[in-house]
Amino acid sequence: MSTILFNEIVYGPVHSRRMGISLGINLLPHDGKLCSFDCIYCECGFNKDFRTQTKLPDRENVYAALENRLQSLLEEGIKPDVITFAGNGEPTMxxxxxxxxxxTLFLRDRYASTAKISVLSNGMHVGKTSVFEALQRVDNPILKLDSAFDETVRLIDRPNLPDYSVARQVELYKRFHGNFILQTMFLRGMLEGKRIDNSTEKEISGWLELVRALYPRQVMIYTIDRETPARELEKVPLEELRKIAERVGELGIPTLVAG
Incomplete structure (x- = not known):
């Protein structure tokens, strides 16, 4: 079972397939997972297996940890390409x-002015005014949409909101007026006897319609790269991802593919 957990508030920098040299920030518990999705491909494992009673790091501790790390990198002559909010779950919680x-914006400008600030989010909390406004301030709000179909989302992402719907999520994303990056994980395989595949023609066609409606400034297409908690999942071949990207490109939207 995959159990990659980040035990520090600030970690790295690490090399990201999609963003280059990335300094990570974990706003979640250091010894467990806290997320409003329970994705079957999450490198941090299933929510039920990594429950924690640990408190979230407070604002002051995050500030101190980030400032110390940025000062160290500056002294070492290392310039991160991006400061990324990710970690052990959903950072906007x-x-x-x-x-x-x-x-973070203040410290970035002071110590690493060329670095972009990115947030990897499942998007479930963008309806909250403070979250929405914060995401509008960062360089790269990267929001998830793994399928156009509620049934598929419930199989792959398993949101903890009983009445979650893709239609409602799309309406929330429209509030960004295209100023965001859409990320989609393509995969296939089995889970608990059910076949899962969001790379079929039906899935891709439906997803492309939503991409057209949202018209994000970029689309990130990727597939499994690390061990997953659901063991019977498979990567979608790179050539298939590139074909999907070509169809996104026909809409006039830049696409980044990570196979």
């Missing part, structure tokens, strides 16, 4: 997320 974003 932190109650001080908006204020921490403000602190």
């Amino acid at each position: 932190h109650p001080q997320f908006d204020k921490i974003i403000g602190d």
Whole structure:
């Protein structure tokens, strides 16, 4: 079972397939997972297996950890390409997320002015005003949409909101007026006797219609890269991802593919 957990508030920098040299920020518990999705491909494992009673890091500790690391990197002559909010779950669940974003912008400008600030988010909390406004302030709000179909999302992403719907999520994303990056994980395989595949023609056609409606400034297409908690999942071959990307390109939207 996959159990990659980040035990620090600030970690790395690491090399990201999609973003280059990335300094990570984990706003979630250091010894467990906290997420409003329970994705079957999550490198942090299933939610039920990594419950924690540990408190979230407070704003002051995040500020101190980030400042110390940025100072060290500056002294070492290392320039991160991006400061990325990811970690052990969904970063926008932190109650001080908006204020921490403000602190990060200040520290980035002071110590690493060329670095972009990215947030990897499942998008479930963008309906909250403070989260939406904070995401509008960062360079790269990267929002998930793994399928156009509710049934598929419930199989792959398993949102903890019983009445989650793709239609409602799309309406929330439209509030960005295209100023965001859409990320989609393509995979196939089995889970608990059910066949899962969001790379079929039906899936891709439906997804492309939503991409057309949202018209994000970029689309990130990727597939499994690390061990997954659901063991019977398979990568979608790179050549198939590139074909999907070509169809996105026909809409006039730049696409990044990570196979």
